Amino acid sequence: MDVVNQLQRQFIDYSASLHREGFLDDQFTQLQKRQDDNSPDFVVEVASLFFEDCEKLINNMARALEQQQGVDFKQVDASVHQLKGSSSSIGAMRVKDVCIAFRSFCEAQNREGCLRCLQQVTHEYSLLKNKLQTLFRLQQQILAAGGSIPVVE
Amino acid sequence: MAPTLPSSDQASDQDNWDNGRLARKRQLLIEIVLRNRLTALVVDGDTTCRVLEQLLLRSYGVQTQGVDNGRDAVALIASGVKFDLIIIDMILPVLNGLEATRQIRDMGVHCKMLGVTICSGESERQVFLAAGVDVFIEKPLDPEHLVPILRELDGQ
Numbered sequence: 001m002d003v004v005n006q007l008q009r010q011f012i013d014y015s016a017s018l019h020r021e022g023f024l025d026d027q028f029t030q031l032q033k034r035q036d037d038n039s040p041d042f043v044v045e046v047a048s049l050f051f052e053d054c055e056k057l058i059n060n061m062a063r064a065l066e067q068q069q070g071v072d073f074k075q076v077d078a079s080v081h082q083l084k085g086s087s088s089s090i091g092a093m094r095v096k097d098v099c100i101a102f103r104s105f106c107e108a109q110n111r112e113g114c115l116r117c118l119q120q121v122t123h124e125y126s127l128l129k130n131k132l133q134t135l136f137r138l139q140q141q142i143l144a145a146g147g148s149i150p151v152v153e
Numbered sequence: 154m155a156p157t158l159p160s161s162d163q164a165s166d167q168d169n170w171d172n173g174r175l176a177r178k179r180q181l182l183i184e185i186v187l188r189n190r191l192t193a194l195v196v197d198g199d200t201t202c203r204v205l206e207q208l209l210l211r212s213y214g215v216q217t218q219g220v221d222n223g224r225d226a227v228a229l230i231a232s233g234v235k236f237d238l239i240i241i242d243m244i245l246p247v248l249n250g251l252e253a254t255r256q257i258r259d260m261g262v263h264c265k266m267l268g269v270t271i272c273s274g275e276s277e278r279q280v281f282l283a284a285g286v287d288v289f290i291e292k293p294l295d296p297e298h299l300v301p302i303l304r305e306l307d308g309q
Contacts, residue, residue, distance in 0.1 A: 027293050027295070030295070030296070031205070034208065034209070034212050043210065046201065046204060046205060046208070049200055049201050050201045051206055052200075053199065053200055053201050078244070081244060081271060082198070082199050082244075084271050085202050085242070085270075085271040085292050086199045086200075086201035086202050088271060088292050088293050089199075089202045089205045089206075089292055089293040089294075090201060091207065091293075101242055113302050
């Protein structure tokens with residue numbers, strides 16, 4: 001019982017810190033609430049989908065920005081737009097915020113600004129991926145120890 | 154200053170219990186029981202968004218199908234499949250959401266259509282409504298927007 005309590009407290013603290021630091025917003029909390037016995041892994045699965053999407057989109061942006069002959073800013077913008085949509089749907093607040101700035105640079109056809117945003121978005125995506133993997137590991141440990149995942153507001 | 158958890162195990166159990174109760178209470182405000190079997194089509198080119206929107210609908214007992222581009226959406230409706238609700242993004246591959254919406258409306262389909270998009274300007278809103286969606290919702294689609302619509306479709 002002690003082990004479970006300790007793990008649950010760690011989980012709550014870690015979740016709270018992710019929200020406090022702006023990595024996740026209420027949208028993610030809503031997703032966790034929708035997880036139940038019928039779909040115990042769905043948050044992990046959706047997060048995996050999101051990371052796959054992220055990687056694909058970031059690669060698209062990088063390729064488009066690499067073009068020496070002339071950057072197709074519409075193409076970059078289309079990828080950023082999509083990333084903004086999926087990040088806001090899953091609650092990845094910091095990724096979404098970079099996308100907002102990124103779109104302004106696309107509109108202004110500012111290649112340097114876009115490249116800086118690309119770096120930022122790649123960085124935020126990696127950070128989030130690591131943090132979520134830690135969170136999911138904690139979840140697994142709680143379940144393995146026979147406990148239940150606490151609801152975090 | 155970050156709140157600290159009480160030091161005794163019993164108190165932290167109580168906190169968890171209270172948090173759980175509050176969460177469940179809040180959940181009741183956005184929970185409904187549908188009397189009828191509703192069906193929905195989700196049209197979104199982004200896998201994460203499409204999966205999440207379908208999951209949200211399914212959690213309310215709505216039977217859903219998903220397509221990832223405007224052309225397939227139009228083809229599906231043209232084939233005669235009926236839906237109570239269509240959720241459609243503005244920007245879609247192959248055939249964009251505005252054109253797909255117009256074509257669906259031109260077929261004489263009157264079901265409820267929600268334009269759910271990350272575009273948030275007033276001009277985007279007007280354009281999407283003019284194309285034929287009934288409601289314009291900025292992503293992410295959430296229960297606060299969806300539940301009243303489901304209630305209406307369910308005749309509650």
